[in-house]
Amino acid sequence: MNENAQSNGVQEKVQVFGRFLSGMVMPNIGAFIAWGILTALFIPTGWLPNAYLAKASGPMVQWLIPLLIGFTGGRAIYDHRGGVVGAIATAGVIAGADIPMFLGAMIVGPLGGYCIKKFDDAFQEKIPAGFEMLVNNFSAGILGAILAVLAYVVIGPIVLALNTVLKNAVEVLVSINLIPLVSIIVEPAKILFLNNAINHGIFTPIGIQESQNFGKSLFFLIEANPGPGFGMLLAYCLFGKGAAKGSAPGAVIIHFLGGIHEIYFPYILMRPKLLLAVIPAGMCGVFTLNVLNGGLIAPASPGSIFAVLAMTPKGAYFANILAVVIATAVSFAISSVILKASKDDDTSLETAQADMKAMKSRAKGTAQSTAIKGSEIRKIIYACDAGMGSSAMGASALRNKFKKAGFANVSVTNCAIENIPADAQIVVSHEKLAERAEKASPQAEHIFVTDFLQNNVFDILSERIKNDSASAISTEEIVDDTPAVFDSNLLKLSNIKIGLDSIAKEDAIKMAGQILVDGSYVNSGYIDAMLRREEQVSTYIGKGVAIPHGDNDAKGEIKASGLSVLQFPNGINFGDETAYILIGIAGIGNEHLTILSNIATMLDENENAVNILKNAKSAQEIYDLFTK
Template sequence: MSEAKAGNVAQEKMQKFGRFLSGMVMPNIGAFIAWGLLTALFIPTGWIPNEYLAAAGGPMSKWLIPLLIGYSGGSAIYQHRGGVLGAIATAGIIAGSDIPMFLGAMIVGPFGGWCIKKFDEAFQDKIPTGFEMLINNFSAGILGGILAILAYAIVGPVVSSLNDILRGGVEFIVNLGLIPLVSILVEPAKVLFLNNAINHGVFSPIGIQESQELGKSIFFMIESNPGPGLGVLLAFCLVGKGMAKSSAPGAVIIHFLGGIHEIYFPYILMKPILLLAVIPAGMAGVFTLSVLNGGLIAPASPGSIFAILAMTPKGAYFANIAAVVVATAVSFVIASIFIKASKDDGSSLEEAQQNMQDMKNRGSKRVESDVVVKGSELKKIIYACDAGMGSSAMGASALRNKLKKAGYGYISVTNCAIGNIPSDAQIVVSHEKLADRAIADSPQAEHLFVQDFIKNDVYDIILAKLQNVEAKVEEVTDSKENAVEDETVLKRENIKMCLDTVTKEEAIKMAGELLYKSGYVGKEYINGMLAREQDVSTYMGRGIAIPHGENAVKDTVKKSGIVVLQFPNGVEFGTGKAKLVVGIAGKGDEHLAILANIAIALDEYTDEQLEELFVTKDKEALYNLFTKSND
């Protein structure tokens, strides 16, 4: 591996690590702010000293914030279940320490999520049907108890010792007056998108401990000081050229008032020599804070001047404002010299912005999923219910075991609560009463809705997607020039067009009567179709319903076939309106082949094309939909 490539890999890993640390802290910044405001107002040196109200802030720093961090870290590894284990482990480490365990929470939170994830992966296929909720709850409780003991007895003391060493090193640097030198590392690291990792992973935990003892901490302003970036942007406003000059005023507002420091990073990337402006500026700002005894009472996130003023304790306003002004002035003077001496006309800013975006996204992978999932692409199925435990766990377990026996064990089938559906879920199975919530939570996925998580057609539909397309289609039809036609399966006269809207039961009866009259089924099959619909909704989504008989009437099927009823205004099926009602009769297991053919056909059509077919008066168009599929 070349040195450049090795450097890129290391940078990607650092950026990923920084995003992970930020993901544990950033969602909980509101708790930091609440704690900071209570402290700033009611401690003895605060604006409104009040010993009674000040006591409300203590539990926040010792328990609430670490627990939130631990939960966020665990859920980042394994969603809600991982978050719960992360919080339990964090409670153990808090109980074994006298200091705020922010660093400890960042360690045991993700570890708790990882432990329960590995446990579930090892045992999910071994849980008997019906015992999912019992085993899931007790496994989390037992494992959580073990983790809490380990955190209390082992991890807590180790982290406390490391914290003492780290604090001793920091105090040594401060006592020598060398703390401004940290800007040599901080300012370039910010431009490489390690700002959150540095601020929330290093400075915030140290700063919170110092703030509890002294009422404020300089560490909250080392990274968040907007002065270095503001000076660079002001220099571009006054002596810049081209696009860089014209865009800088807007960037000033976003950076200084909005607190989005990333806005000035492209200007540095465009002229890396400007690092020689922001580094001295950062050092000057830190030196000013040290001399004037400045600092914040809690993290300023985002790094807006408003956030800094809000987190400034009584008596520190002059020092903090001076640190911002001094850093801005130093950065502005040096940056102006470099920009004025440059021959660049400013046109390279757009390229720098693109490079910045590439750097920010490097190492990450965007997961996209078509709303209609083809069998060859299927990797992740989620069962979702209100609590994400009992019923969905049973359904996921049953489907997982069936797919594994059918040779599709590589497909992940898990369960979760509505609201925690992962973004890479491709198919989501949920109760029909939760349809709106499920779709809103995972619009990227294909949705299947059931009335019962155990008694349903989900396995048949999934298996149909996974079956070999050509082989299954040929079982029911004869191929001809990449098209499939078989008058015995779908006859043109069994396609009924432009029907008036009726009830679901009436539509199913119409389909059953047509199957009966065409010689596909016996008369009893119609009642079997109605009974099936009462147990399990046959609405597939995308405006298609596929009513068919229950197993009790399977022996009344004489031969395989389908009928198609078009209702332009739709028939209400509970979970959606079906505009095409496709009655199915499958001899033996041939219903799988029919489902496969329908799934294949629907995969080839966009939603817009289907909408056209829902109102078309061309029978041949509907015939082609269900009798043709491409290679």
């Protein structure tokens, strides 16, 4: 048991590290593509050789791309300030080298962000008032200069030495024709979501050097070759079973034409034996490239067949295309045998996809994999963009469930993402707001949902509390910040419209907003804010209800808290969902939370609530449901 726990811990750390390396490169992939296009066009062996224009590519690979990587790495540690110091330090490691310093940038960029963060943690509160900008600028400049010297004198030479060792090792593999063996490591690692870290953290730096010297490099196609995954998915199209077979054709298009390799990972997780297909396929592809002198001029990202062809230099088309075809054929042949010999088992595509999502969420960081003990849970925050609508209803629904379960001393409240308190232990937010939520509260455990009402947050947390032997289940009153008094001015009968014809979502939101404008709750500019909010994240909350409201920047447009209710018996299309009731919200403080709490409770406890709402024959029926 301990060995398994240690193994899982190591795996999670490797995934986090790999994702971090990838995160420094992927945001800057456009710079790689720009460099690749300039190189492919204007170098002496390019499509349009031009010595004058070819000079533009040199500074990009020598300075621009490493600086971008260093800045991104520093920023990942400590926002923009960390990025600046990381870039300064990267300049030092670049200056001391005659090769592209991608690896050096990956080291000193995060180091710069970490150092300035530690400095600010130690001295920020000791800075006299009025001297903050002066101290901040000089501290970043001085620390950056020190790190640049350190990078130039120490880190640069170490990276150059490592580069020499790695280069020699690779040359040995190439000279004795063993380079295809790297696929034994690469293909399984891809399934663990280390594909980008391997490709951009290891192969790209080596490939850049080879490309500068020889005009192309096969290292750009070791991981990016779409053939192994393509062949395996084709086998699923013909010999798969059930949902896997039905979804495989779509996955083929996304993988081979779109270049999103992650799409085929669940199919291998579902039947791990298929690693025996993709590993030999990868080896055969690399062998073909090595024998026929194939390769790309720059990274193919994403790894689609179009990107591969676009980055192929003159004279290498036959080798590259054949490498993809052979890898596809080998993968297809072996996968077909495995799939035809496999019996139906209990492992479904949905289960494999769930495993994949769990692995990816663990790779996002320790906040995702470190769970708060049940006995220690005291403060749960539901967070959305504005903190006035969907999060309020989600918090109310969870609060009511906790109260009925008899869990004491747990506060469940809602707020805007930017206002998440520092002592929040668990933060629940929409998956599209994940990056902002994690940035706003890195100390908290994060749970991401697609629906604020229909989710398993209560099941997750209540099970944790029940299973924690140190946790006491009490019948004491749970902390409840919802106001108890209903203000009749919030929702008037005239604010409720029933029996409306179905219209476009945007028009329905405008209608809900116009009622608020006509009722003197908001200024007319609030309607635009409601539309902006809908573009960011859908305000559909589940069970046939949507709650359009303004974004966080629109609070100045609100004159008084108010609600509007629109009934569309035939529904309004909210993406993949249908809303029958739209509740337009404008809230100041907590004045509107009583009605939202009532609605959340009603929807949560009454399975027939949506039918009652969409079939109500009078505004009074809806008014009574919402306010009593």
